[in-house]
Amino acid sequence: MEFEGPAQSFVDEIIIAENVHKWFGEFEALRGVSLRVKPGEVIVILGPSGSGKSTFIRCLNRLEEHQEGRIIMDGIELSHDIRNIQEVRREVGMVFQQFNLFPHLTVLDNITLAPINVRKWTRDHAEEIAMKWLTRVGIPEQAGKYPGQLSGGQQQRVAIARTLSMQPKILLFDEPTSALDPEMIKEVLDVMRDLAKSGYTILAVTHEMGFAREVADRIIFMDAGKIVEVNTPEEFYNNPKEERTKLFLNQILQH
Amino acid sequence: MTQTPAAPSPEPQAMPLWRRLLGYIFDVRVLGVLGQIGFILLVVFAVRSISSNFADNAQRLGESQFICRDGSFSYRCAYDFMESESGFDISDTMIDHTNTDPYWRTFYVGVLNTLKVAIFGVILTTLLGTVMGVARLSDNWLISKIALWYVELMRNTPLLIQIFFIYFGVILTAPELNEALQPLGLPLFISRRGLNFPSLQFTSSSAIWIAFLVLGIIQIQVTSVILGRREERTGQPSNRLQTGLIAFMLIAGLGWFVSSAVSDSQGLLVTKASRIRELGDMDKLMLQRTGANHLDDLAAFSEEELDAAAFQICALDDSSSETNLTRQLRKMDIPYRIRRYEVPDKAADNYASGKCEMFVASKTILAAERSTLESPSSHLIISVKEAPIVWSLPAREGLNLVGGGRMRPEFVALLLALVLFYGSNLAEIVRAGILAISKGQNEAARALGLTEGQRLQLIVLPQALRVIIPPGIGVALSLAKDTSLGIAIGFPDMYAVSYTTMNQSGRVLQLFVLIMLMYMLISLAFSVLLNWYNEKIKLVER
Ligand SMILES: Nc1ncnc2c1ncn2[C@@H]1O[C@H](COP(=O)(O)OP(=O)(O)OP(=O)(O)O)[C@@H](O)[C@H]1O
Numbered sequence: 001m002e003f004e005g006p007a008q009s010f011v012d013e014i015i016i017a018e019n020v021h022k023w024f025g026e027f028e029a030l031r032g033v034s035l036r037v038k039p040g041e042v043i044v045i046l047g048p049s050g051s052g053k054s055t056f057i058r059c060l061n062r063l064e065e066h067q068e069g070r071i072i073m074d075g076i077e078l079s080h081d082i083r084n085i086q087e088v089r090r091e092v093g094m095v096f097q098q099f100n101l102f103p104h105l106t107v108l109d110n111i112t113l114a115p116i117n118v119r120k121w122t123r124d125h126a127e128e129i130a131m132k133w134l135t136r137v138g139i140p141e142q143a144g145k146y147p148g149q150l151s152g153g154q155q156q157r158v159a160i161a162r163t164l165s166m167q168p169k170i171l172l173f174d175e176p177t178s179a180l181d182p183e184m185i186k187e188v189l190d191v192m193r194d195l196a197k198s199g200y201t202i203l204a205v206t207h208e209m210g211f212a213r214e215v216a217d218r219i220i221f222m223d224a225g226k227i228v229e230v231n232t233p234e235e236f237y238n239n240p241k242e243e244r245t246k247l248f249l250n251q252i253l254q255h
Numbered sequence: 256m257t258q259t260p261a262a263p264s265p266e267p268q269a270m271p272l273w274r275r276l277l278g279y280i281f282d283v284r285v286l287g288v289l290g291q292i293g294f295i296l297l298v299v300f301a302v303r304s305i306s307s308n309f310a311d312n313a314q315r316l317g318e319s320q321f322i323c324r325d326g327s328f329s330y331r332c333a334y335d336f337m338e339s340e341s342g343f344d345i346s347d348t349m350i351d352h353t354n355t356d357p358y359w360r361t362f363y364v365g366v367l368n369t370l371k372v373a374i375f376g377v378i379l380t381t382l383l384g385t386v387m388g389v390a391r392l393s394d395n396w397l398i399s400k401i402a403l404w405y406v407e408l409m410r411n412t413p414l415l416i417q418i419f420f421i422y423f424g425v426i427l428t429a430p431e432l433n434e435a436l437q438p439l440g441l442p443l444f445i446s447r448r449g450l451n452f453p454s455l456q457f458t459s460s461s462a463i464w465i466a467f468l469v470l471g472i473i474q475i476q477v478t479s480v481i482l483g484r485r486e487e488r489t490g491q492p493s494n495r496l497q498t499g500l501i502a503f504m505l506i507a508g509l510g511w512f513v514s515s516a517v518s519d520s521q522g523l524l525v526t527k528a529s530r531i532r533e534l535g536d537m538d539k540l541m542l543q544r545t546g547a548n549h550l551d552d553l554a555a556f557s558e559e560e561l562d563a564a565a566f567q568i569c570a571l572d573d574s575s576s577e578t579n580l581t582r583q584l585r586k587m588d589i590p591y592r593i594r595r596y597e598v599p600d601k602a603a604d605n606y607a608s609g610k611c612e613m614f615v616a617s618k619t620i621l622a623a624e625r626s627t628l629e630s631p632s633s634h635l636i637i638s639v640k641e642a643p644i645v646w647s648l649p650a651r652e653g654l655n656l657v658g659g660g661r662m663r664p665e666f667v668a669l670l671l672a673l674v675l676f677y678g679s680n681l682a683e684i685v686r687a688g689i690l691a692i693s694k695g696q697n698e699a700a701r702a703l704g705l706t707e708g709q710r711l712q713l714i715v716l717p718q719a720l721r722v723i724i725p726p727g728i729g730v731a732l733s734l735a736k737d738t739s740l741g742i743a744i745g746f747p748d749m750y751a752v753s754y755t756t757m758n759q760s761g762r763v764l765q766l767f768v769l770i771m772l773m774y775m776l777i778s779l780a781f782s783v784l785l786n787w788y789n790e791k792i793k794l795v796e797r
């Protein structure tokens with residue numbers, strides 16, 4: 001199964017985050033995060049609970065607002081300008097741990113909702129594209145069902161199809177397999193693996209080591225609101241540079 | 256613990272009888288049956304004591320309650336008295352009603368009034384409640400605080416007090432009719448006599464126009480079928496709905512002209528001496544009278560001069576022929592003064608005595624009145640064309656307001672109080688419904704690039720509705736039943752009318768049974784409708 005790739009990007013660095021700070025009231029969740037990502041790069045973010053992984057990727061499509069520093073996505077800077085925010089959200093897709101499918105809409109309507117209302121496609125065109133993506137994630141026969149009638153793995157694959165139908169260039173995954181039973185994790189990872197290979201720029205928070213080793217170009221390790229280490233998967237798992245990373249790997253590899 | 260089947264369990268034998276009995280009693284199946292038997296006994300007992308009480312009372316009230324028309328007594332004649340003359344007037348009626356009508360018609364007027372308040376009330380409450388519920392969650396500090404204060408104020412004071420306050424404290428302190436407030440210069444007048452507003456008036460030719468509209472609707476169906484067939488044959492897509500709608504508008508427009516042109520039922524009675532032969536002659540005549548070269552020049556005339564020159568017209572109260580004629584005169588800039596009479600004879604008398612030089616009404620009325628004049632042949636009836644629907648705008652005329660529709664102050668006060676009160680209840684339900692939508696739903700909508708309006712409309716409200724509808728049905732039902740509070744300020748709803756009927760006829764039992772049945776019917780109709788909707792939008796779960 002080979003996926004069609006994303007639209008081409010005309011910038012050298014599709015994600016630029018410079019010295020990003022984020023406070024929740026008094027609490028500083030991001031303490032100066034900087035990252036540059038080239039189009040087509042696949043990056044896996046790791047770190048202990050509460051280290052700011054989710055907060056960081058949620059800043060990248062303005063689900064959270066950063067207070068200091070700059071974020072430039074595919075050449076568009078995220079500011080208070082609502083037009084910029086809407087434009088970035090059209091280019092950046094996000095897949096959530098809890099799927100967040102719309103329970104009152106059928107699978108097909110979940111997927112066509114944004115293309116019809118945001119991209120202003122006709123229903124026919126949107127449905128054609130939606131069926132294409134449903135076929136690619138392997139569940140075209142579920143199009144008429146409601147999310148509540150699907151298994152967790154199927155729901156997450158619908159969520160991925162919903163994100164892809166907007167034709168984003170960048171995909172953000174926030175622990176997409178954490179809410180799934182073990183036998184369903186594989187079906188979702190297979191889809192993600194194929195997306196990674198077909199040229200999408202991906203930022204994924206995931207603890208799936210196999211996925212990280214196979215497709216990640218870089219692994220980023222975060223702790224206490226900072227990026228502690230950036231490394232290739234090979235080096236990261238076998239030969240980490242930082243003490244903090246070693247401690248973390250010891251903990252997760254013990255299981 | 257393992258047990259071989261062969262091993263006799265010694266326990267049951269050893270258990271004393273009372274413990275075994277307790278074991279039976281606490282068996283959920285037994286408990287369920289016992290509970291149902293107990294409940295049935297309770298219901299039987301309650302019904303028995305109420306009905307024997309009822310029978311006692313009926314006995315005490317005597318047979319006179321159940322007199323039949325032939326003078327005999329029978330329970331079957333319990334409602335015969337409703338056919339006798341009611342003898343009282345009702346201030347606010349949607350249908351014609353006089354004090355010589357039977358009690359049934361009086362009751363019917365009351366039911367219509369109750370329905371009027373209930374239906375308008377539910378519609379307006381839905382709007383207000385939704386807006387206020389959304390406003391309470393607004394990021395805008397001022398908006399959310401206003402909504403909060405509204406909800407707290409309305410929810411924490413009794414409805415009856417609010418009705419009194421709005422009626423006596425707000426509406427009855429409004430200016431008199433001759434000084435009615437006109438907000439923003441709109442054709443709306445607020446006074447202590449109620450609210451006067453623009454209304455649509457159907458004329459004698461509207462039936463023809465409506466026939467055209469029906470034709471247009473049938474045409475949409477036919478067009479859709481024909482185009483659908485052609486689509487299948489040729490594979491060429493066509494915009495069926497658009498074609499149908501355009502054709503519909505053409506038909507409706509054609510119908511408007513046709514019905515205006517063929518309308519021939521309205522007329523204007525004039526003397527032959529007036530030299531008016533058709534409506535178009537009136538402007539020439541006006542120019543002669545005033546000596547002006549052009550009707551536009553009349554703008555420079557003083558009020559007295561215009562009064563002297565204006566056409567004096569007699570008309571019937573609330574007649575569409577009058578609305579229609581004056582509208583055409585205003586269009587032609589012809590000054591006129593109008594007198595209105597309740598009955599045609601009065602108008603005809605004044606026409607005969609020369610108080611007015613023309614009399615506008617339907618041709619049949621005019622023909623009848625003309626024959627009563629001294630020399631019918633010296634009078635002419637000329638045709639007045641009319642559009643199928645005319646706007647009737649309220650306007651000042653002397654100390655009075657004429658034209659348009661009017662809501663009485665009691666109706667306005669009751670409706671306003673019910674909507675404000677139940678709107679605050681609904682606002683809280685709407686707020687809870689919106690808050691029940693998880694954060695994730697909103698985030699997914701935003702991440703997909705939906706605008707805030709789209710998020711609210713496509714994701715939040717459809718899901719919130721499922722939480723809102725069941726308690727919302729309760730609000731609608733309470734509102735429908737609380738229309739009976741209208742009696743406190745003299746709004747003639749079903750209960751108020753029945754109350755007067757009770758006092759006059761002494762038939763208390765019959766009327767209460769009737770009232771309760773009607774309220775039950777209204778409530779059932781509401782809840783059937785809303786439950787059907789609720790069923791339709793239920794979530795499909797695994
Ligand atoms: N809305 C919020 N309000 C206040 N504090 C928050 C909020 N969201 C996150 N935080 C705090 O910010 C810190 C970083 O949270 P974040 O969710 O980014 O961690 P994470 O790395 O994704 O952790 P996990 O692996 O458990 O998902 C945590 O200490 C969290 O308590």
Ligand SMILES: [Mg+2]
Nearest residue numbers: 053054055174
């Ligand atoms: Mg997280």
